[in-house]
Amino acid sequence: MSIKVDRNYGNWTVTGPPQPYIYVSQLHGNTVHRKAWKVPCQCKCGRISMVNYQNLRRGLSTQCVACAKTRTGQIIAQRHIKAAKRLTAFGETKTLREWADDPRCTCVSVTTLYNRGAKFDSHEKIISWDGIGSQRKLTDAQIKEIYSRNGTGEAGRSLAKEFGISESLVSRIRNGTRHADITGAGDRAL
Ligand SMILES: [Zn+2]
Numbered sequence: 016m017s018i019k020v021d022r023n024y025g026n027w028t029v030t031g032p033p034q035p036y037i038y039v040s041q042l043h044g045n046t047v048h049r050k051a052w053k054v055p056c057q058c059k060c061g062r063i064s065m066v067n068y069q070n071l072r073r074g075l076s077t078q079c080v081a082c083a084k085t086r087t088g089q090i091i092a093q094r095h096i097k098a099a100k101r102l103t104a105f106g107e108t109k110t111l112r113e114w115a116d117d118p119r120c121t122c123v124s125v126t127t128l129y130n131r132g133a134k135f136d137s138h139e140k141i142i143s144w145d146g147i148g149s150q151r152k153l154t155d156a157q158i159k160e161i162y163s164r165n166g167t168g169e170a171g172r173s174l175a176k177e178f179g180i181s182e183s184l185v186s187r188i189r190n191g192t193r194h195a196d197i198t199g200a201g202d203r204a205l
Pocket residue numbers: 058059060061062078079080081082083
């Protein structure tokens with residue numbers, strides 16, 4: 016078991032070792048007794064509770080019921096649900112919390128990672144996207160190609176899509192406000 020005393024899970028602090036408990040459930044019409052684990056925890060507000068081990072480990076329980084009913088409690092709970100979301104990239108499956116600590120990750124905030132998920136369809140890109148720097152991923156050859164193809168009448172929109180850049184960057188390359196050193200756009204005006 017990876018649950019350790021004094022460790023925090025959201026607003027919970029673990030106060031003791033996990034304890035087994037037996038519960039009754041139905042399986043194909045038969046009554047069966049199953050074993051699970053509960054962990055003694057104390058919420059930030061002081062309330063004490065036995066929390067289901069799996070719910071604690073997976074970030075599904077982060078605080079007592081009373082705190083969960085408050086606005087702050089809801090924000091905390093949402094953050095932990097995001098942090099516990101699993102993502103497979105580079106052949107590994109980890110939670111967003113773990114990815115945020117991964118050296119390949121370009122951000123440290125779980126919320127940022129989570130929000131990127133809505134923007135990108137590549138999981139690797141969610142983790143390693145370097146923001147503004149993505150525009151610099153164009154090679155010199157690609158910049159020249161965009162410049163010349165846009166110059167011979169190819170639509171900025173389709174070029175933007177093909178190279179994964181914004182339409183405004185295509186026009187800035189075209190008019191020489193970006194990468195003029197590579198395209199020689201400045202010379203053209205002379
Ligand atoms: Zn509480």
